[in-house]
Amino acid sequence: MLEPLDRAIINRLQGEFPLCEEPYAQVAEELGTSEAELIARLQRLLDDKILSRFGPMYHAERLGGGLTLAALAVPEERFEAVAAQVNAFAEVAHNYQRDHHLNMWFVLATETPQRINEVIGEIERLTGLTVFNMPKEQEFYIGLRFDA
């Protein structure tokens, strides 16, 4: 169970993190706790997987890489086998099963933009299925923020 201070930490750390000499001390002071307590709780939230990560969030395309969302309509009896084939690619960052005719949705993040089409080609060849490639054309908002 999360204590009030854990919730305050999660909410605070979804905002800006200072770029000063002792940033944890500064945030701890804002939250009315100590630097050691903040670091210990942050470590525990990460260990318990309440937080997926804490650190700089990089924008893959701005680094010169490729990023896309792609989907497959996988026959139910082949679902596990195809999931293993798709997940075997290091470029597959996320993969979700969804309740739809297009039942497998994955994010490809590649070192170069050209590599996106290569990986899609390899997945199509391996699985014999058509990959629906849906790269973003415009971003209207991205601001994942959850009240803890």
Added chain:
Amino acid sequence: MNSAATPTQQTNSPIDEIDRALIQMTQHGLPLTPRPYHTLAEWLGIESGEVVRRIERMVADGIIRRIGAVPNHYALGYRGNGMSVWNVPAEKIGELGPRIGALDFVSHCYQRPRRLPDWPYNLFAMVHGRDRAEVADKVAQIARLLGADDHGHEVLFSTRILKKTGLRLGI
């Protein structure tokens, strides 16, 4: 001081070798040490002021969106996570997209290509709620906002995470 770092082999790369090393060191997280930028500077063999300047520059260039925590929304009780997808007139998407993105329960909002005839949807909005009913209620709010511009929509709920490694920048 390595301020004259050589450009990387990748053409048009907006980062140099030191940035690259800094990214590799931090893509799993920021060190949980009292002086994290100093810790990174020691690993890199540069001054901590330079680490901060490099991070500031990457924030200004949009390479770093922000430094922060990414909660596991399931663990926080957000069990309804629906990908709502909408067929809206292409010529109005520039006006409609920002209005949907501005809703406080939408975490990501993108225009993506239609894949006809199988996939008529060109606007994606991730909607989060405590459960599916709450997500359905929020999707109805989007539908009201779109009115006659909603030419069809669906909500795809994730039933299983098959892989979630996050972005591993192979750099």
